[in-house]
Amino acid sequence: MTLVLTTIVSGLCVGSLLLLIALGLGLTFGQMGVINNAHGEFIMIGAYTAYLVQRALGDPGSSLLLSLPVAFVTAGLLGVVLEVTLLRRMHRRPLDTLLVTFGVSLVLQQLARDLFGAPSVNVTAPAWLSGDPFVIAGADVPRTWVFLFALSIGCVLGLRIVLGVTPLGRRIRATVQNRDLAETSGISTAATDRMTFFIGSGLAGVAGVGVTLLGAISPTLGTSYIVNAFLVVVAGGIGQLWGSVVAAFGLGILESFIGFSIGQSTAQALVFLVVVVFLQFRPQGLIALRTRSIA
Amino acid sequence: MSLPRTLITGAAGIALLATTLTLSGCTGAKVGAGASGAPSAKSCVDTSGDSIKIGFINSLSGTMAISEKPVQQALYLAEKQINAAGGVLGKTLSVVTSDGASDPNTFAQKADKLLTQDCVAAVFGGWTSASRKAMLPVFERDNGLLFYPVQYEGMESSKNIFYIGATTxxxxxxxxxxxxxxxxxxxxxxxxxxxxxxxxxxxxxxxxxxxxxxxxxxxxxxxxxxxxxxxxxxxxxxxxxxxxxxxxxxxxxxxxxxxxxxxxxxxxxxxxxxxxxxxxxxxxxxxxxxxxxxxxNYYQTIGSPANDAFVSAFQKEYGQDAVVDDPMEDAYSSLFLWKAMVEKAKSFDVKAIQENSDGVSYDAPEGTMTVSGKNHHVTKTARxxxxxxxxxxxxxxxxxxxxxxxxxxxxxxxxxxxxxxxxxxxxxxx
CATH class of the missing domain: 3.40.50.2300 (Response regulator)
Structure with a gap:
């Protein structure tokens, strides 16, 4: 019984990480339809921001909390720069976007390598996160994971509120549901796109701060997350916030169960296989948007 | 709803692009073709002048660069010391450097170039087992010598490789x-x-x-x-x-x-x-x-005159904070082992070195290394x-x-x- 519980708990841990990295992509790829291969590099930028903030402040606790908003703004602004300089010009040319953002990701990786050096750097976890693990019904839950779980749920709720009740959220939803109609109603879709991209990239930056608690920070950090992020968004249903949440935790628990019963190195491959089969039967993902738009 | 399909097409595009890049990177060498059985190419090593060429092959870019750059620094230190003491058989060493770029195919291709175009007498380097396994057929076909400086998983022994790192x-x-x-x-x-x-x-x-x-x-x-x-x-x-x-x-x-x-x-x-x-x-x-x-087999803290000299020479060359480790020490020692083999054989010839390698020893920072002519590995103390x-x-x-x-x-x-x-x-x- 404890083993099953441990598996589920570690699945929730993996799930919250998946959710955190996929959330921003859910906006830019899911809502706007931009295939951004450089999304992983925004995660990397968030991670290096956490490193720089900690180097400046010294105290691990306050610098972790401060780096969350700083990374959000830094990655968000870089996202806007990318949107305005490149992506804006390739509207509705997804294949070109794919290649251009792939190139951007290589450029950003090399920049990071030149700025911070090829060897990886580290962030020290604050004392209140590195203490003894919590014990929940007999299963050990490391404090870092509780923090990441809370962070991802916090981001989901924040995003839900922004999309649901603010004027910006209404504009974003209108643009996603029918771009032309939104435009004719007087919404500046260009400005909306910029803001959506700001939030999406900013969330990647927040995810970057989160992953510094788990591993080393290196220029290629983003590449290990980008594929999983796309996986969650596609499996959850394009443009569906709740789909991403369900998919992230579902895939996390699935990976954890396979990891426990067969082995960690097979788990990832099998999870992909499951998703591929699933998409054969339900190409629109877990949750599909009902729309009359012909786009 | 066409988005996932677009994504898949796009991903295929990237995969294709990556494949093309890899392929174009491979055109120089016919790696592994007819490897060991073929009659060895006639050596093109030039021994007539005052200097003799050797090759260093390490990853200076890519993920392995972190580990392999310091190895090359150690190799250069050994080269400098040997040249300062009069070279090998009276000839100054002249180094040709190659970047393995953390990619086994690149290692094989660059090794082939070192042996057949640069005509070096011996090659030093390699790190991952994948890079060694990729270079092995090249060294056997071109009849060259590789000095490999890293501990590895064992279950291998080639007459064209000297394994200076620990085996299992x-x-x-x-x-x-x-x-x-x-x-x-x-x-x-x-x-x-x-x-x-x-x-x-x-x-x-x-x-x-x-x-x-x-x-x-x-x-x-x-x-x-x-x-x-x-x-x-x-x-x-x-x-x-x-x-x-x-x-x-x-x-x-x-x-x-x-x-x-x-x-x-x-x-x-x-x-x-x-x-x-x-x-x-x-x-x-x-x-x-x-x-x-x-x-x-080696730590920087080992207290021996040979190690003190090595560490202080390294730090004098690369800064007081420079750190040395086992593969670096093996790389450094490998150059001196090769020198000792050449001097025993009185020749830079690969066959003469192979025949004379047994029993050659060097007082390395980790202790005395003695070459086994049987399997081309060296004796080492485990620590x-x-x-x-x-x-x-x-x-x-x-x-x-x-x-x-x-x-x-x-x-x-x-x-x-x-x-x-x-x-x-x-x-x-x-």
């Missing part, structure tokens, strides 16, 4: 001996998913079976993986009293962070690592691995170390004497290893 019975077996000596009965194996950890763990499994140690778990993470929740949960559930770690690179950071988060410490369940040396400690962050064990807060490693145990290399574990000391060598990829060629 000089690192992994003594490390298991040490754990057994400490009364550890339940060992958990964790490693990256590639050739070295899998081969090493096969040997550990056989050892454990014979010595009554339980292997309570054997887990592999994909190279570069940072997700260790499941593996650490399994470790916790297994009740292990020690961990044998063959993870590579940044995965170590993620593993040790997760291990600490789960409440483990070096006192309760120590981790013995075979791929973490002083250079890697810097990258992983000493606070994550302080007090953990390592298994190597277990503990990682200090300073980031350096202190020896806590060492083998009573230098261990004779036995890459296939066929000697009388390893009856439990019978049958392991049958699956090996290359048979002894000497």
């Amino acid at each position: 019975n000089q690192q992994i077996v003594p490390a298991m001996d040490y754990l057994a000596q400490q009364g550890k009965k339940k060992v958990f194996l964790v490693g990256s998913d590639y050739v070295f950890p899998r081969t090493a763990n096969k040997i550990i499994d056989a050892y454990a079976k014979a010595k009554g140690i339980d292997i309570v778990g054997e887990e592999y993470a994909p190279l570069g993986s940072v997700d260790f929740t499941t593996i650490v949960s399994k470790l916790k559930a297994s009740g292990a009293d020690a961990v044998f770690n063959t993870l590579n690179g940044d995965s170590n950071v993620a593993f040790f962070k997760e291990y600490t988060n789960a409440g483990f410490t070096a006192k309760t369940v120590p981790v013995l690592s075979v791929s973490i040396a002083e250079q890697e400690v810097k990258g992983i962050g000493v606070q994550n691995i302080e007090g953990q064990l390592t298994a190597w 277990i170390g503990v990682i200090e807060p300073s980031g350096l490693i202190d020896t806590v145990w060492q083998s009573p004497s230098a261990i004779t290399p036995d890459p296939y574990l066929t000697g009388p000391d390893y009856p439990w290893a019978a049958g392991l060598a049958t699956g090996a990829s290359a048979a002894p060629s000497n």
Whole structure:
């Protein structure tokens, strides 16, 4: 019984990480339809921001909390720069976007390598996160994971509120549901796109701060997350916030169960296989948007 | 709804692009074609002048650059010292450098160029087992000499390679001996998913079976993986009293962070690592691995006149904070071993060196290395170390004497290893 519980708990841990990295992509790829291969590099930028903030402040606790908003703004602004300089010009040319953002990701990786050096750097976890693990019904839950779980749920709720009740959220939803109609109603879709991209990239930056608690920070950090992020968004249903949440935790628990019963190195491959089969039967993902738009 | 399809098409596009890039990178060399059986090419090494060319092949770019750049620095230090003392057989060494770019195919291609176009007398370098396995057929076909400076998984011996790093019975077996000596009965194996950890763990499994140690778990993470929740949960559930770690690179950071988060410490369940040396400690962050064990043949802290001279010469050249480790020391020593072989053979000829290699020795910083002409490995002392807060490693145990290399574990000391060598990829060629 404890083993099953441990598996589920570690699945929730993996799930919250998946959710955190996929959330921003859910906006830019899911809502706007931009295939951004450089999304992983925004995660990397968030991670290096956490490193720089900690180097400046010294105290691990306050610098972790401060780096969350700083990374959000830094990655968000870089996202806007990318949107305005490149992506804006390739509207509705997804294949070109794919290649251009792939190139951007290589450029950003090399920049990071030149700025911070090829060897990886580290962030020290604050004392209140590195203490003894919590014990929940007999299963050990490391404090870092509780923090990441809370962070991802916090981001989901924040995003839900922004999309649901603010004027910006209404504009974003209108643009996603029918771009032309939104435009004719007087919404500046260009400005909306910029803001959506700001939030999406900013969330990647927040995810970057989160992953510094788990591993080393290196220029290629983003590449290990980008594929999983796309996986969650596609499996959850394009443009569906709740789909991403369900998919992230579902895939996390699935990976954890396979990891426990067969082995960690097979788990990832099998999870992909499951998703591929699933998409054969339900190409629109877990949750599909009902729309009359012909786009 | 056409978005996923677009994505798939796009991904295929990228894959195609990547393939094209790789292919265009390969056109220079016909790697592995008709490897060992072909009559060796006539040597083009020029021995008429005042200088003799040698080749250094290390990854100066890509993921392995972190580890391989310092190895090249050590090689250059040896070259400088040899030239300052009058060269080899009266000839000055002149170095041709190649970048292996962390890619096995590039290693093979550049090695071929070093041997057939630059016409070097010997090549020094390589790191990953994949890079060595890719270069092996090239050296056999072109009849060159490679001096390989890194510990590896054993089960290999080519007449064209000299293995200066430890083979299995000089690192992994003594490390298991040490754990057994400490009364550890339940060992958990964790490693990256590639050739070295899998081969090493096969040997550990056989050892454990014979010595009554339980292997309570054997887990592999994909190279570069940072997700260790499941593996650490399994470790916790297994009740292990020690961990044998063959993870590579940044995965170590993620593993040790997760291990600490789960409440483990070096006192309760120590981790013995075979791929973490002083250079890697810097990258992983000493606070994550302080007090953990390592298994190597050399540490910077070894107190001997030969090592003091090596460390101070290195720091004079590359800065007071420069750190040296086992592969760097092996690389440095490999150049001196080659020099000793050439001087014994009185020739730069590959065949003459092979025939005269047996018994050649060099007083390396780690102790005297003696070459075995039978399998082209060298004798080495095994050392277990503990990682200090300073980031350096202190020896806590060492083998009573230098261990004779036995890459296939066929000697009388390893009856439990019978049958392991049958699956090996290359048979002894000497």
